[in-house]
Amino acid sequence: MDDQAVRSTLEFRACYSYDAAVEGYLPDLVIFPVAESQVILLARYAHRRGIPLVPRGAGSGCSGGGVCAQGGILVSFERMDRILSLDPGLMVGLAEPGVITAHFQREAERQDLFYPPDPSSAEICTLGGNVAHGAGGLRGRKYGTTRDYILGLEAVTAEGQPVRTGFFSPGETRDLTGLLVGSEGTLAMITKIALRLMPRPESFCTLLLVFRQADQAVQMAHAILRVGLIPAAMEFMDQRAVDCVRAHGKAILPPGNGHILLVEFSGRHQEVLHGAEKVEGLRRGSGALLVQKARVSRDRQKVWSVRRALSPAMAHAAKRKVSQDVCVPPGALSHLLRDIEAVGQKHGLQVITFGHLGDGNLHVNVMADGSRKQMRQARAAAEDLFRAVLALGGTLSGEHGIGLVKARYISWELSAETMAAQRKVKAAFDPAGVLNPGKILSTSKSSVLSEMEGKTP
Numbered sequence: 001m002d003d004q005a006v007r008s009t010l011e012f013r014a015c016y017s018y019d020a021a022v023e024g025y026l027p028d029l030v031i032f033p034v035a036e037s038q039v040i041l042l043a044r045y046a047h048r049r050g051i052p053l054v055p056r057g058a059g060s061g062c063s064g065g066g067v068c069a070q071g072g073i074l075v076s077f078e079r080m081d082r083i084l085s086l087d088p089g090l091m092v093g094l095a096e097p098g099v100i101t102a103h104f105q106r107e108a109e110r111q112d113l114f115y116p117p118d119p120s121s122a123e124i125c126t127l128g129g130n131v132a133h134g135a136g137g138l139r140g141r142k143y144g145t146t147r148d149y150i151l152g153l154e155a156v157t158a159e160g161q162p163v164r165t166g167f168f169s170p171g172e173t174r175d176l177t178g179l180l181v182g183s184e185g186t187l188a189m190i191t192k193i194a195l196r197l198m199p200r201p202e203s204f205c206t207l208l209l210v211f212r213q214a215d216q217a218v219q220m221a222h223a224i225l226r227v228g229l230i231p232a233a234m235e236f237m238d239q240r241a242v243d244c245v246r247a248h249g250k251a252i253l254p255p256g257n258g259h260i261l262l263v264e265f266s267g268r269h270q271e272v273l274h275g276a277e278k279v280e281g282l283r284r285g286s287g288a289l290l291v292q293k294a295r296v297s298r299d300r301q302k303v304w305s306v307r308r309a310l311s312p313a314m315a316h317a318a319k320r321k322v323s324q325d326v327c328v329p330p331g332a333l334s335h336l337l338r339d340i341e342a343v344g345q346k347h348g349l350q351v352i353t354f355g356h357l358g359d360g361n362l363h364v365n366v367m368a369d370g371s372r373k374q375m376r377q378a379r380a381a382a383e384d385l386f387r388a389v390l391a392l393g394g395t396l397s398g399e400h401g402i403g404l405v406k407a408r409y410i411s412w413e414l415s416a417e418t419m420a421a422q423r424k425v426k427a428a429f430d431p432a433g434v435l436n437p438g439k440i441l442s443t444s445k446s447s448v449l450s451e452m453e454g455k456t457p
């Protein structure tokens with residue numbers, strides 16, 4: 001390893017002690033491998049000594065997955081950042097885990113290819129982190145999520161065994177790939193990824209609609225799907241989210257007060273035009289104002305800038321926020337919105353909601369001033385939200401993972417038998433329990449509630 005590969009100074013360790021959800025987890029050492037062989041040696045060394053190892057991409061995760069909850073070595077994959085190949089014939093890309101997602105998307109586009117998974121954090125997160133979290137994003141309804149684009153993986157187990165799953169050359173099968181996708185760095189460290197690509201869509205059209213009531217936006221999304229349209233994106237921002245962006249002053253907002261639904265079509269030219277026309281037709285009588293319609297890239301970027309401005313705007317709006325990516329069957333969205341409103345009122349806190357309506361995936365952000373009292377209320381509000389989501393047949397996490405932050409609550413969703421089966425899988429990959437300990441199924445008492453009281457973006 002070169003002299004950039006191992007860092008032990010407090011400054012370096014501090015830089016890797018947080019992610020987008022939690023802070024204050026100092027690793028004992030940070031290591032930056034550049035090749036799988038180094039990851040293998042490192043895993044064997046750590047396994048023999050029982051030292052925790054935590055794989056990490058860009059640290060943009062929202063569940064505390066990429067921090068050392070129990071000390072040990074943080075393995076940052078940021079130097080394994082090469083796109084190894086993009087094959088327009090096979091429509092397959094090969095990449096190392098540290099490649100930034102948006103960089104991969106742009107390189108694919110240069111070859112007229114398309115990598116659809118599109119987390120809103122694409123400019124900062126890595127493909128490895130996306131695979132480990134099974135990342136979703138804006139285009140899930142039409143194109144699926146990261147899971148649907150992973151053909152094969154190379155990975156290193158906690159004991160230092162290299163494993164190869166799925167497609168790297170024609171004829172190989174997908175076997176263990178599905179198990180590793182979404183395993184949040186608890187089963188193996190991913191060192192190489194084979195990704196399925198698509199031809200680049202011919203055309204795009206983005207529509208921005210404003211509604212007086214949140215439920216009108218949900219009804220519009222249902223109507224769009226009922227007439228057989230499959231938009232690439234149906235992104236919702238409630239009025240508080242819109243007001244928050246307006247107060248921050250960094251995006252040009254459409255005229256009219258209300259809740260926003262962004263609908264985007266992609267595909268063949270005629271298909272896209274047809275989708276946009278149908279939505280304009282459905283709009284009449286739906287209570288919506290059609291505020292913007294954008295076809296060319298520059299105009300579409302302007303329309304999307306409202307959504308992109310939201311995360312930084314929320315970071316300015318309150319000292320702390322407790323943020324949850326809950327998900328319910330799309331038919332239960334109206335009910336969930338009512339429950340969210342009730343939770344906010346019960347606890348006297350502002351709640352900002354936005355998300356991917358096509359998937360039933362809502363990001364619910366309880367804003368707080370950082371005082372102990374409000375953080376306690378925010379935590380109680382999150383717990384009420386979880387109860388409501390589970391009662392609606394939903395799940396605690398649509399895309400951000402369980403990590404450290406929701407480990408305490410996983411038993412609310414999974415039966416004891418299911419958890420026992422999952423623990424057996426974990427033990428098969430990591431018998432000594434050194435890989436990313438304290439996460440997902442952990443029974444450790446490390447205070448998860450204090451994580452929720454940590455910094456959230």
Ligand SMILES: Cc1cc2nc3c(=O)[nH]c(=O)nc-3n(C[C@H](O)[C@H](O)[C@H](O)COP(=O)(O)OP(=O)(O)OC[C@H]3O[C@@H](n4cnc5c(N)ncnc54)[C@H](O)[C@@H]3O)c2cc1C
Pocket residue numbers: 019020054055056057058059060061062064065066077097118119120121124125126127128129130131132133134135136137138184185186188189190191311399400403436457
């Ligand atoms: C503003 C903002 C918007 C976001 N929008 C979305 C969104 O739309 N959709 C969405 O799904 N997520 C979103 N996220 C969450 C986050 O960006 C994703 O979860 C992303 O996949 C994390 O990637 P990362 O490289 O930052 O991973 P990290 O945060 O570094 O790690 C995440 C998890 O992956 C594991 N991991 C990382 N690399 C490896 C590896 N090589 N091998 C094994 N395990 C590994 C870590 O141990 C950890 O458990 C958003 C976050 C922010 C801050």
